[in-house]
Amino acid sequence: MKGIVFTEFLEMVEEKFGYKMVDNLLSTTELPSDGIYTSVGTYQHTEMVSLVINLGNQTNIPINELLKIFGGYLFKTFTKTYSHFMAKAPDAFTFLASIHNYIHVEVQKLYPDAELPHFDIERPDENTLIMTYTSARKMADLAFGLIEGCIEYYQENVEISQIPLNEDGSSTKFVIIKK
Numbered sequence: 001m002k003g004i005v006f007t008e009f010l011e012m013v014e015e016k017f018g019y020k021m022v023d024n025l026l027s028t029t030e031l032p033s034d035g036i037y038t039s040v041g042t043y044q045h046t047e048m049v050s051l052v053i054n055l056g057n058q059t060n061i062p063i064n065e066l067l068k069i070f071g072g073y074l075f076k077t078f079t080k081t082y083s084h085f086m087a088k089a090p091d092a093f094t095f096l097a098s099i100h101n102y103i104h105v106e107v108q109k110l111y112p113d114a115e116l117p118h119f120d121i122e123r124p125d126e127n128t129l130i131m132t133y134t135s136a137r138k139m140a141d142l143a144f145g146l147i148e149g150c151i152e153y154y155q156e157n158v159e160i161s162q163i164p165l166n167e168d169g170s171s172t173k174f175v176i177i178k179k
Contacts, residue, residue, distance in 0.1 A: 071145015
């Protein structure tokens with residue numbers, strides 16, 4: 001998992017829970033990297049899982065909610081860092097539909113070792129977008145938060161349904177319907 005995800009997670013924790021929480025997380029979570037992250041580094045995704053579990057235990061916020069909150073936060077960061085991607089899409093559906101075949105391709109050029117989730121896209125009609133998420137990392141709730149962040153960025157009125165496709169969480173369908 002790319003280091004930018006870790007550095008942004010710790011920034012979110014500091015913003016929402018304070019620096020003491022960041023320090024506490026880093027000192028009480030067993031991390032092979034010792035919690036030393038650079039935005040361009042690559043780290044085991046299990047470190048993120050450990051950090052989120054520890055944060056959930058300390059805040060009593062369910063892990064799925066923490067991942068959604070972080071996804072929304074991360075999307076806001078991406079709007080600053082990668083604004084050129086958003087500028088090319090006139091609306092959320094266009095942007096979301098371009099994630100796998102355009103945005104992830106560009107990300108792979110910048111970070112060839114990045115292991116990105118896969119998204120299959122369906123457009124049954126102009127008001128419906130179906131995104132099927134597949135990833136061995138099983139972080140569909142993070143993807144949900146990123147989708148919510150995108151919808152908020154484009155200020156669109158939609159309803160998002162999250163439908164797990166298997167028990168291990170490696171595949172999830174998101175149905176997004178414009179109201």
